[in-house]
Amino acid sequence: MPTVKFNVDGKRVSIDASPDMPLLYALRDDLKLNNPKFGCGLGQCGACTVQLDGVPVRSCLLPVAAVEGKQVKTLRGLGTPEKPHPIQTAFVQEQVPQCGYCINGWVMTAAALLETNPKANDAQIREACAGLKCRCGAHVAILRAIKRAQTTVAQETT
Amino acid sequence: MSDHITPASQRRRFLQAAGALVVCALAPTSVLADPAPAAGGKSAGKKPLLRPEELDSWIAITPDGRVIAYYGKVDLGQGLEVAIAQIVAEELDVGVDKVDVVMGNTSVCLNQGGASSALGVQAGARPLRNAAAEARRLLLDMASHKLGVAPDSLVVDDGRIAVRGVAAKSVSYADLVGGGYFNAQVEWNKQNGNQMNVSGKAKPKPPSEYKVVGKSVDRRDVAWKIFGTGGYVSDISVPNMLHGRVVRTPHAGSVPVKVDAASIKAFPGARVIHEKNFVAVVAEREWDAVSAARVLAVTWSEPTNPLPGADKLFDHIRAAKVVQRDEEAQKGDLAKAFSGEVRVVEAEFEWPFQSHASMGPACALVDATPGNARLWTGSQKPHHARDGVARILGLEPDQVHGIYVVGPGSYGRNDAGDAAIDAALLSKLTGRPVRVQGMRIDGTAWDPKAPASVHRARAAIDGAGHVVGYDFTSRGFSRADINSNESDPRHSLAGMELGMPLKPGQDFGIPAETYGFANKMLAWETIPPLLDRSSPLRTSHMRDPVGLQIQFASEQFIDELAIATGVDPVEFRLRNLTGERDRAVVKAAAEKAGWKAAPKSRATKGGGVLKGRGIAYAQRGGTVLAVVAEIDVEPESGRIWGRKFTVAHDCGLVVNPQGLRHTIEGGLVQGLSRALFEEVRFDTNMVTSVDWGSYPILEMSDAPETIDIVLIDRPEVAPTGAGEATCRVIPAALANAFFDATGVRLRRAPMTPENVKKALARSA
Numbered sequence: 001m002p003t004v005k006f007n008v009d010g011k012r013v014s015i016d017a018s019p020d021m022p023l024l025y026a027l028r029d030d031l032k033l034n035n036p037k038f039g040c041g042l043g044q045c046g047a048c049t050v051q052l053d054g055v056p057v058r059s060c061l062l063p064v065a066a067v068e069g070k071q072v073k074t075l076r077g078l079g080t081p082e083k084p085h086p087i088q089t090a091f092v093q094e095q096v097p098q099c100g101y102c103i104n105g106w107v108m109t110a111a112a113l114l115e116t117n118p119k120a121n122d123a124q125i126r127e128a129c130a131g132l133k134c135r136c137g138a139h140v141a142i143l144r145a146i147k148r149a150q151t152t153v154a155q156e157t158t
Numbered sequence: 159m160s161d162h163i164t165p166a167s168q169r170r171r172f173l174q175a176a177g178a179l180v181v182c183a184l185a186p187t188s189v190l191a192d193p194a195p196a197a198g199g200k201s202a203g204k205k206p207l208l209r210p211e212e213l214d215s216w217i218a219i220t221p222d223g224r225v226i227a228y229y230g231k232v233d234l235g236q237g238l239e240v241a242i243a244q245i246v247a248e249e250l251d252v253g254v255d256k257v258d259v260v261m262g263n264t265s266v267c268l269n270q271g272g273a274s275s276a277l278g279v280q281a282g283a284r285p286l287r288n289a290a291a292e293a294r295r296l297l298l299d300m301a302s303h304k305l306g307v308a309p310d311s312l313v314v315d316d317g318r319i320a321v322r323g324v325a326a327k328s329v330s331y332a333d334l335v336g337g338g339y340f341n342a343q344v345e346w347n348k349q350n351g352n353q354m355n356v357s358g359k360a361k362p363k364p365p366s367e368y369k370v371v372g373k374s375v376d377r378r379d380v381a382w383k384i385f386g387t388g389g390y391v392s393d394i395s396v397p398n399m400l401h402g403r404v405v406r407t408p409h410a411g412s413v414p415v416k417v418d419a420a421s422i423k424a425f426p427g428a429r430v431i432h433e434k435n436f437v438a439v440v441a442e443r444e445w446d447a448v449s450a451a452r453v454l455a456v457t458w459s460e461p462t463n464p465l466p467g468a469d470k471l472f473d474h475i476r477a478a479k480v481v482q483r484d485e486e487a488q489k490g491d492l493a494k495a496f497s498g499e500v501r502v503v504e505a506e507f508e509w510p511f512q513s514h515a516s517m518g519p520a521c522a523l524v525d526a527t528p529g530n531a532r533l534w535t536g537s538q539k540p541h542h543a544r545d546g547v548a549r550i551l552g553l554e555p556d557q558v559h560g561i562y563v564v565g566p567g568s569y570g571r572n573d574a575g576d577a578a579i580d581a582a583l584l585s586k587l588t589g590r591p592v593r594v595q596g597m598r599i600d601g602t603a604w605d606p607k608a609p610a611s612v613h614r615a616r617a618a619i620d621g622a623g624h625v626v627g628y629d630f631t632s633r634g635f636s637r638a639d640i641n642s643n644e645s646d647p648r649h650s651l652a653g654m655e656l657g658m659p660l661k662p663g664q665d666f667g668i669p670a671e672t673y674g675f676a677n678k679m680l681a682w683e684t685i686p687p688l689l690d691r692s693s694p695l696r697t698s699h700m701r702d703p704v705g706l707q708i709q710f711a712s713e714q715f716i717d718e719l720a721i722a723t724g725v726d727p728v729e730f731r732l733r734n735l736t737g738e739r740d741r742a743v744v745k746a747a748a749e750k751a752g753w754k755a756a757p758k759s760r761a762t763k764g765g766g767v768l769k770g771r772g773i774a775y776a777q778r779g780g781t782v783l784a785v786v787a788e789i790d791v792e793p794e795s796g797r798i799w800g801r802k803f804t805v806a807h808d809c810g811l812v813v814n815p816q817g818l819r820h821t822i823e824g825g826l827v828q829g830l831s832r833a834l835f836e837e838v839r840f841d842t843n844m845v846t847s848v849d850w851g852s853y854p855i856l857e858m859s860d861a862p863e864t865i866d867i868v869l870i871d872r873p874e875v876a877p878t879g880a881g882e883a884t885c886r887v888i889p890a891a892l893a894n895a896f897f898d899a900t901g902v903r904l905r906r907a908p909m910t911p912e913n914v915k916k917a918l919a920r921s922a
Contacts, residue, residue, distance in 0.1 A: 034393040088385060099235040126858045134517070135515065140861055
């Protein structure tokens with residue numbers, strides 16, 4: 001099996017895998033990075049989202065061979081309880097997740113949105129979240145959390 | 159919402175939560191260790207057997223003075239864990255941060271029925287409240303002996319008992335029993351499951367003395383979920399574990415005739431497991447199991463096309479023979495009421511099959527050995543899953559250790575019960591621990607479904623405009639075609655595939671309301687399943703079982719009666735509801751929403767976005783609520799947007815307002831999704847809703863702008879469930895708002911753009 005080398009959460013990793021195996025299985029099974037979740041395997045729900053060179057992607061569809069030499073960021077790499085990303089602080093403050101199985105996708109997507117369009121309005125936030133699913137119906141809390149994080153970031157940068 | 163939380167306390171809570179789960183996720187063997195305090199404490203010894211009448215089965219004090227509450231239900235993410243901690247902390251007079259709740263672990267928790275019927279607080283907290291009060295009484299007794307004063311001269315502050323007015327003379331809970339056991343008995347009501355209760359000599363506090371109950375306290379499972387430091391059931395692995403994927407028929411009712419094991423030889427270590435009609439693939443690596451299951455060549459028996467197809471579903475229901483009819487509520491003389499000089503109003507409503515479609519397909523891990531087994535499950539009824547696994551393995555229940563680990567969502571009898579039995583069977587057949595996780599199709603096409611139904615309503619209105627006769631009958635597939643838990647494997651797909659005898663139950667339900675019409679009948683009728691064995695359309699419980707179906711019809715029909723009698727829908731409800739709390743929620747919701755009375759649809763002709771508002775009300779298990787929906791309708795596209803919802807909610811005593819608000823919001827949005835988008839599609843051969851593309855649910859673009867919640871706190875009324883009440887009134891509130899906006903009734907769910915356009919075209 002070919003070896004694929006890439007970088008995850010700031011660490012160089014190398015795995016032997018069939019090149020068509022999706023990145024999700026490399027992260028979960030080979031690297032024991034369990035935060036990207038298997039939700040559909042079809043790119044329809046976002047539970048498996050990671051950032052690839054800063055862009056949210058669905059790791060359940062992306063062949064592991066496609067990340068050779070690239071930077072992958074998972075939820076663990078986004079922030080820690082000691083050094084949380086503003087989006088994580090806001091999601092905790094708003095007590096967002098219920099079952100929480102989807103929340104990786106929302107946090108990784110919202111974190112990227114805060115980078116690319118920190119002042120996104122309501123419609124733009126909703127648009128950026130297209131394709132993400134949440135079965136518990138935490139959508140309204142998610143919107144509150146993203147807007148809270150926007151405020152925090154805006155205050156910190158002024 | 160949680161501004162009062164300091165980073166330090168957040169972190170502590172997160173570490174606690176994470177710690178508890180990391181144990182499960184990384185070192186499954188260590189969770190076998192009894193999490194009760196180690197012996198060596200003040201009254202050390204062996205822990206009494208796990209029986210309801212032992213106080214130690216409910217409450218423990220650790221050597222460092224923490225309290226453990228053993229809870230025989232589970233928290234699915236709506237905040238039960240912290241609510242239970244609050245209730246126990248209240249009775250024991252300790253800080254809520256000192257109470258840890260252990261849930262759904264069958265070796266240390268009694269079977270309180272698992273998550274069931276939104277009874278987590280209503281029924282589940284009762285024995286813990288009483289046990290905690292009794293534990294406090296015993297601790298005061300011990301302190302009284304130790305300090306040489308009468309118990310009524312003692313005061314308790316955060317787990318330290320002191321002589322009143324002499325703070326220096328004190329002893330802590332930890333000093334008294336920390337690490338040991340009470341070895342005391344409580345009285346058990348001899349009931350198991352939801353009804354299990356115990357009581358001691360102590361009387362729980364009156365609500366007027368509550369300090370912790372009634373406060374917003376943050377959940378313990380939020381931080382680890384956001385920082386990704388805990389684990390879900392699908393994250394558990396054990397040494398020597400195989401990955402399993404079950405292969406199910408592409409044609410409902412077909413069975414495997416031939417399985418070509420050679421077709422998967424390209425995948426290292428992958429092999430076929432074939433037992434009667436059960437077919438699966440196991441492999442050392444997960445991706446190999448997934449890939450092999452995908453390419454495995456199976457010859458299935460000829461398709462029998464046992465289904466009517468979704469487009470003929472409601473005709474099928476109308477024509478089907480009735481298996482059971484139950485006239486659950488009746489009063490007066492209906493025949494007489496309808497034979498008088500009356501105007502009769504009639505309507506019929508249709509609700510499709512719906513899928514639990516949990517966020518991820520279910521996962522379970524079973525490690526079966528000849529004499530015992532361990533089960534890691536996300537089933538919301540882990541004790542029942544344990545029983546089912548024991549049965550399929552030929553073991554006694556106490557030979558199986560069931561461990562609940564949070565799963566990818568659970569709102570009823572979803573695919574988690576099947577995953578547990580699949581994993582047990584595979585572990586038995588391979589002699590290895592086996593982790594089974596479904597693919598998306600297993601969670602959407604193969605989960606047990608919420609029953610489809612047709613509801614017929616008619617009312618007799620006299621000359622004075624009073625409703626003198628009311629007749630409401632639901633006809634649908636049974637909510638108990640398979641049991642709402644997996645304790646008997648015959649109710650699982652694997653059990654059916656092994657040929658176990660079937661045992662379908664008959665149950666549906668009636669509207670939960672207090673309309674005081676003089677002559678009234680509320681009835682239900684069940685019809686046979688479309689396919690009795692291994693059906694992708696077998697029916698069971700889904701969040702608020704049959705509540706959405708029934709109230710979609712009944713609360714729309716009440717609106718029709720209001721309009722038919724020329725009365726504003728809010729006013730009509732206030733006039734006819736006999737329950738005081740019922741009228742109170744209707745009034746509260748209408749007032750908060752700024753409801754302006756109108757005895758007819760306010761539809762205006764013309765293009766553009768139409769606006770409407772509608773109300774619906776219901777009871778559920780003692781809880782009462784009303785919702786006003788304000789919607790936008792786009793006639794061109796057929797889109798309905800539930801822009802704003804105002805909820806008035808009365809579930810008696812409010813334990814945790816913040817948690818309650820989140821639970822209401824979630825139930826509301828899930829109900830909105832089911833009302834607007836969700837319908838299981840199928841042709842004559844098979845369910846064709848297999849993923850999020852073919853079974854769409856609500857996305858962020860359709861999330862409401864505002865949800866306003868009025869909590870009516872009634873400390874004098876024992877708390878009732880909140881998890882399943884809100885969702886049941888959302889569909890009718892939307893449909894009533896649609897009528898207000900357009901003058902057209904939407905009597906078929908879901909209210910998709912397609913169905914909306916059809917309804918508008920019919921009326922044009």
